Amino acid sequence: MNHKESHTLILNNISRFIDLTELEKQKYISLLTEIKVQKKDFLLQAGEIVKYEYFITKGCLKVYTLDEDGAPHISMFAIEDYWTGDLSSFMTKEPSKYYIKATEHSELLGISRANYDLLFQEIPKFERFYRILYQKSLISYIRRSNHGISLTAEERYIEFKKKYSQTVNRITQKDLAAYIGITPEFMSKIITKVNRM
Amino acid sequence: MNHKESHTLILNNISRFIDLTELEKQKYISLLTEIKVQKKDFLLQAGEIVKYEYFITKGCLKVYTLDEDGAPHISMFAIEDYWTGDLSSFMTKEPSKYYIKATEHSELLGISRANYDLLFQEIPKFERFYRILYQKSLISYIRRSNHGISLTAEERYIEFKKKYSQTVNRITQKDLAAYIGITPEFMSKIITKVNRM
């Protein structure tokens, strides 16, 4: 994917919530860093202090933690036109508990913490952009934390498939199990059962 | 609680993230509505379109949905100095799926949707306030949706008790069970077990 295409993608994403002048667009683009990661490479490993917030222009990545037993718990799959990172470490500058690993060759645009802070001074409209972006994310995480607790694994799988039909075919069953919160064995059983219905 | 006390409480909450002039403070306060709810009364019922976002100056409320079997799933307990409501219905103007019920006599300050929109025009600094407020909430809900899936009920209980030690004594075990995502019977077992340790 060339520069122009990835810049169009991120600017279109931003224009959902705010309008930028040509000059502001140029200024914004100048604050971004291009990053490429090969399949299976890490964008982030636990213990590191998070340097960037990322926008994905191409590819797919998984964001996860490891529990005391070393078992992964995936908190999101990030694909094209999505934002990802670890907001907590990015903001507090404390070591992250997350890993971010590419499940496909991926291309991203990153904004550093210094440029993120600068952005609000230079183009205050971005306060609005992030206000709305975080508001929408918050709404979906509130729903998700409720559903995670109140639905059965089978219901969570059916909901995921409905909501993220583009993503479900790009990830392994094992990773899906780590997202849904069950073992790969039980995931296999559920999929067999649901497909039979 | 008198007007002055509740205004001081909300202005202090806001001053965590932005500084307001005296004039801005007055303007902001003028956009708020005072609401009182008796114990067991509803601030919101499913099917209604959410009119306000709320700041609690006194009391305790539970925010919950009912599943197809009529079982409640509590998504948060809101006490003094917390914000609550249903952001989804407030923003989309679609009917809410949530109930909000006072578990104690409670006093709140509400901002209507019209005034919320007006606020950003009149005092653009509030974009920043809400950007930071939502960012912080988002960070804690991301963590929570991960933990809800990866921890056992006992671990979730221990974590809740540690994090919300002031709240845990103000709510019933039954409501706590509906928050943790288990039956009251199993909640009882866990509490007996944890206290024995």
Added chain:
DNA sequence: TAAAAGTCTTAAACTAGTTCATTTTTTTTC
């Protein structure tokens, strides 16, 4: 302040989901 309603506890039988072990299928790598 009695009685009604709601909450908490305990226990036995049950189910959703785990663990462990083995085989088959698919993907990766040289």
Added chain:
DNA sequence: GAAAAAAAATGAACTAGTTTAAGACTTTTA
């Protein structure tokens, strides 16, 4: 394109959490 590695499927024995039921305790209400 063969060998190695990883993912998926299957099944049996297990555990965390549910269901149902009944009795004890606490709070609310008339």
